[in-house]
Amino acid sequence: MEPNLWFGWFRADIIAKYAELFWRGLQVALAVTLICIVQGTALGLAIGMARLAEARHAPARQLCKYVLRWPSTIFVSFFRGTPLFVQILLMHFAVLPLFINPVDGFFIDGETARSLKQNYGAFLSGVVALTLNAGAYISEIFRAGIQSIDKGQIEASSSLGLSFRRTMFHVILPQAFRRMLPPLGDNAISLLKDSSLISAIGLAELAYAARTVAGAYSRYWEPYLTISLMY
Amino acid sequence: MDEVIRVNQLRKQFGKLAVLQGIDCSIRAQEVVCVIGPSGSGKSTFLRCLNGLETASAGDVLVHGVSVHHPRTNLDLLRSEIGMVFQRFNLFPHKSVLDNITLAPTRVRGLTAVQARDRASALLDKVGLKDKIHAYPNELSGGQQQRVAIARALAMQPRIMLFDEPTSALDPEMVGEVLSVMQALAEEGMTMVIVTHEMGFARQVADRVIFIDEGLIVEEGSPEDLFDRPQQARTRQFLSKVL
Numbered sequence: 001m002e003p004n005l006w007f008g009w010f011r012a013d014i015i016a017k018y019a020e021l022f023w024r025g026l027q028v029a030l031a032v033t034l035i036c037i038v039q040g041t042a043l044g045l046a047i048g049m050a051r052l053a054e055a056r057h058a059p060a061r062q063l064c065k066y067v068l069r070w071p072s073t074i075f076v077s078f079f080r081g082t083p084l085f086v087q088i089l090l091m092h093f094a095v096l097p098l099f100i101n102p103v104d105g106f107f108i109d110g111e112t113a114r115s116l117k118q119n120y121g122a123f124l125s126g127v128v129a130l131t132l133n134a135g136a137y138i139s140e141i142f143r144a145g146i147q148s149i150d151k152g153q154i155e156a157s158s159s160l161g162l163s164f165r166r167t168m169f170h171v172i173l174p175q176a177f178r179r180m181l182p183p184l185g186d187n188a189i190s191l192l193k194d195s196s197l198i199s200a201i202g203l204a205e206l207a208y209a210a211r212t213v214a215g216a217y218s219r220y221w222e223p224y225l226t227i228s229l230m231y
Numbered sequence: 232m233d234e235v236i237r238v239n240q241l242r243k244q245f246g247k248l249a250v251l252q253g254i255d256c257s258i259r260a261q262e263v264v265c266v267i268g269p270s271g272s273g274k275s276t277f278l279r280c281l282n283g284l285e286t287a288s289a290g291d292v293l294v295h296g297v298s299v300h301h302p303r304t305n306l307d308l309l310r311s312e313i314g315m316v317f318q319r320f321n322l323f324p325h326k327s328v329l330d331n332i333t334l335a336p337t338r339v340r341g342l343t344a345v346q347a348r349d350r351a352s353a354l355l356d357k358v359g360l361k362d363k364i365h366a367y368p369n370e371l372s373g374g375q376q377q378r379v380a381i382a383r384a385l386a387m388q389p390r391i392m393l394f395d396e397p398t399s400a401l402d403p404e405m406v407g408e409v410l411s412v413m414q415a416l417a418e419e420g421m422t423m424v425i426v427t428h429e430m431g432f433a434r435q436v437a438d439r440v441i442f443i444d445e446g447l448i449v450e451e452g453s454p455e456d457l458f459d460r461p462q463q464a465r466t467r468q469f470l471s472k473v474l
Contacts, residue, residue, distance in 0.1 A: 056286055057302035155284055156321035156380075160335035160387055161311025170334060174325050 014222050018213050025209035026230055032127055032205065033192040039131040040191070041184070044138025047072045049168075051143050072139070079136035085197050087133055092125035092201040100124075126198030134191055141183045145176035193231060206230060233260045235391060235422055236281060240290035243276055243446075250276045252446035253290065258391075261420045265433035265454075268443040269469060274426045277443060278395050281424065282313045294391070311339050314384030318396040320376040322368040322383070328355070329364045332383045340387065347386070354382040358412050374405030378412055385416075392416065394425040430473055434458055442466050 004013040015022070050072040053064040079087065099107045100121075102114045116124075149172050157167040199208035210223035236258040243251040250273045258264055266274045279285040281292055283299045283306045292299040297309060323331050332354065333347035342350070355361045358378040368376055377397055384392060394413065398406040410432050417423055417436045427433055433440055434454040441451040442463075450457060450466045458474070461467045 150319075150321070152317060152319055152321035153323065156315075156317060156323070157335075158307070159282055159284065159310050159313070159315035160384070161307050161309075161339045162335055163307045166338055170338065171323055175323075178325075 009221075010225075011217070011219055011222050014213060014217055014219060015226050018209065018223075021204075021209045021212065022206065022226060022230065025204060025206040025227070028123075028203065028205040029192065029195045029231075032123070032130065032195045032198065032203075033188070035127055036130045036134050036191050036195075037188050039127075040134030040138050040187075043131060043135030044140075044142055047075060047135055047139035048142030048146065051076070051139065052146060075132075076136045076139055079133050080140070084129070084133050084194055085200065088126060088129040088197055088201060091129035091132075092122065096121065096125045096128070122198065122201045122203035125201060126195070126203050130191065130195060130198070133194075134187065137187055138184070141180050141187065142176070144183075145180040146172055148179055149175050196227075196231075234258070235260050235295060236424070237293040238281075238290070239293070241277070241280055241287055241292060242289040243273070243280060243285060244288040250446055251280070251287075254443075254446070254448055256441065256448060256451070258422065258424060260390075260422055262438050263417045263421075263423045263436050264425070264439050264441060265437040266424065266426045266441045266443060267428070267430065267433060267469075268449075272444045273446040274443050275395050278393050278424060278426050281393060282310050282315055284315075307339070311335070311387055312390050314387060314389035314392040316377070316380050316384055316392070316394045316397045318399050320368070320373070320380045320400070322376055322380055324368050326367075327364075328360070328366050328368070328371075328379050331368070331379060332386045335383075336386050350386055351382070354385050355379075357385075357415075358382050359408070372405060373401045374408045377401065377405075377409045381409075381412055381416075391422045391424070394423065394427070396426050396428065398427070398429060428473070430458070430470075442469065444469065 002013065003011055004016070006012045050068040053068040055061045055064045097105075099105055100113045100116055101109055102111070102117075103109065105113050108116060153171055153175070154167055157171040158164070162170065195205060196207035199205055199211065202208070206227045210227045213223040214220050234257050238254055238256045241251050241254040242249070254277060266277065268274050276285055280287055281294070281299070283304075287300045291301075294309060294313065298304055299306070299309065323334070326334065329348065329351055332351040333342075333344070336342045336347045336350060337344060352361060352364060355364055358381060360375055360378055360382070363371060363375065363379070368379070371379065381397075397413070398409050401409065406429070410429065413423070413425070414432075414436050425433070425437075437454050439451060440454050440457040442449050442457060442465075444465055450461060450463045457466065458470065461470060
């Protein structure tokens with residue numbers, strides 16, 4: 001193919017030749033992001049509620065503290081306190097092999113494990129790491145959203161005889177959710193951008209596509225500008 | 232004597248601060264009791280212990296013979312029988328007046344939407360706000376919000392109503408409309424416990440007035456006795472400042 005120059009320097013032909021790769025990369029990045037948003041929001045809600053769990057009487061009182069509040073606080077501190085990049089590496093090379101291993105996997109072993117690791121290993125550990133990370137950040141959004149609602153709302157609702165669960169779903173969460181929408185949107189955008197880190201463990205998403213193209217032509221502006229635009 | 236609320240040696244600590252230091256009292260069916268006292272004396276805390284919004288540090292409250300602070304008590308069930316009106320109204324801002332009123336009756340009592348709606352519009356009629364049924368709380372004045380809050384509590388058909396300084400957050404010209412709704416309720420025979428600074432109102436509607444100071448009941452009696460012939464020096468001192 002003839003070099004097709006835009007503005008005298010941009011080799012558009014390279015991008016055109018690898019359009020398929022970029023397109024697939026975009027699909028993978030979007031798939032990872034969507035899965036992580038859905039799972040991360042569910043996880044975030046659960047952890048956010050766990051961090052706020054309180055009970056009036058023993059033994060539920062102690063149970064809330066040691067079984068819900070402490071573990072969830074440790075979880076959130078870990079995933080917000082360490083780099084996502086490190087979490088992805090840890091997940092891929094240390095945690096996942098514990099569970100899915102041809103020799104002695106906890107969940108899956110033998111031939112299934114081998115092919116699963118080969119074909120979906122990076123996708124799996126990437127999604128798990130990103131979900132846990134997103135869950136930690138989103139739980140803080142939920143917690144802040146719920147805590148920002150005036151205590152009088154809970155009091156009014158419970159004094160009407162509404163249970164804690166109904167108070168949450170009919171009174172607190174609908175109000176909290178409106179305040180949470182902007183930060184949740186921010187979070188979704190950073191999730192898409194953070195998905196590029198999964199290329200480090202070999203997932204063929206956008207950043208990985210750019211690296212492949214850059215390696216093939218020793219041209220860096222074209223692929224990376226292209227994916228920047230796509231992000 | 233058909234007693235509906237019995238308070239036994241109720242104590243409440245907030246950290247080192249002893250807000251309630253052993254309150255004993257009893258409230259009968261259809262009685263209207265006003266609780267007065269200086270700010271910080273524990274009036275509101277006392278009221279909030281009656282439906283378990285605050286947990287007692289010691290002692291107990293029995294409502295219809297059921298212990299409010301026992302771990303096995305179904306507080307949701309108990310609270311559905313006790314209406315509460317707050318100083319700051321606490322209407323649900325994301326729901327219309329109608330939905331504010333029908334939420335608990337449909338979810339807790341199992342009323343159909345039509346039944347709940349009928350009940351809501353009857354109650355709104357009673358508090359003089361029938362035309363506001365589709366309004367949202369932020370479109371209403373303070374006095375109107377508080378009347379909706381009263382209708383919301385009444386929609387559960389409670390056997391007892393608690394009022395926590397219901398007029399203290401209102402502009403003066405709106406106090407009257409709320410008090411007249413409460414007075415009508417008292418005349419219908421509702422059992423009411425009212426924490427208030429409105430001495431004139433207390434004198435007018437109360438069957439009994441309780442004066443609380445520093446976490447203890449200093450004096451209680453009929454409005455005439457308490458306002459006109461206070462026995463305790465502290466009561467006289469307080470009344471001389473507010474009357």
